Amino acid sequence: MLTRRIIPCLDVKDGRVVKGVHFLNLRDAGDPVELGTRYSDDGADELVFLDITATIRSRKTIVELVQKVAENVFIPFTVGGGINSVEQMDELLRSGAEKCSVNTAAVKNPDILTQAAQRFGNQCVVLAIDARRSKTKAGHWQVTVKAGTEATDIDAVEWAVEGAKRGAGEILLTSMDADGTQKGYDIELTRAVADAVGIPVIASGGAGTLEHLYDAVVKGHAEAVLMASITHFESYTITQMKEYLRDRGIAVNL
């Protein structure tokens, strides 16, 4: 039976892992390779590295980071942040990343998903969606781009469905409302997307307690849960998370 995945997320800025609230007020959380290795040793199923600087200068840094991580960590990891071409994806995959996530670039040019899937297979293509609850339409979420700084009129659930159709093999779904609050994932959003697509959905944004992880899987129908604050600042170990889920009847890789 396929197990549910625990995925620590490392937001990288200027070569350091940082974590903020609602994508702001960043705190330093350590060295990316060191943290990644520690999580892998502690039983993480996967890692996600997001380059939140995403400038031309940081592009070179992130390739070097991917190479270094791949020499030290023998679990899959996804890289994202500012990726806007299939060539960039190729470079990151060849440097040792297992998957690449695209966000703004896919909104601007959805064809990048198809091109990437035909070249790398859709299992390498992660569509990252940063969604914010609509203030005008209840039960709807708007896609935001450019690290949450720019709202669009696109409906998050519809975009997830279209992204999957175009070639995404996984959705990394972040609630902008919940991100960094540690008050729980947006379960309604997670379930709406997970039930609408046939590909795996990673719930992201808001993890604060072990019960939040359980809720994302059982109520939100997420295949995987992503977290940052609660692992970086050592509220729980990965092993504790897995034991908790296992004891509540969820298949995990322990």
Added chain:
Amino acid sequence: MLVVIDYNIGNVKSVCNAFDHLGCPVELSCDRRKIEAASALVLPGVAAFGFAVNALGSLGSVIKDLALAGKPLLGICVGFQMLFDKSSEFGTHNGLGLVSGDVVDIPPGRVIPHMGWNKVVLPNDMALFAGLGSEKHFYFAHSFYANVTDKSAKVAYTDYGFKLPASVQKGNVYGTQFHPEKSGQQGLQVLRNFAQIANGRGN
């Protein structure tokens, strides 16, 4: 020396990193002479099947001939799928035909891709799994799977609502649908076992 086939597609580096980590001498190469001189070959693959077959080009028949002549060969993920006769991913593409079977869509009715850690039941007569016990989790990421029809191949399965072939062994030809290079300690053990086979110490 182990040679990992370099055909300019994703993730060949990760396989080399894993062997380096294990202290196994390994070379990443597309040079025909080096491939012919290798103690064993590893054919990795993160790509769509058709893209991978085209990228491999004429090296495909070189690898096939060497495998038929007895050189140990390990195919990983799409490299595993290429061991079979053909695939229907984005059109029909021929594989190496070293193991009988076709690569087809994972049947609908479940989340696809099959992505994450799944438990593989490990037959004790498969050399890749020496020292790993009766079952272990490995990392999978794929939307197509090999429907193995080869009666002379040993097969290890995982459960994804149906029996999904996770690994094959047919003589000196080995393959894993999962990624041993991304499957933590148990994955590294699979690669260590293959390195021992290459050195003639495995069975």
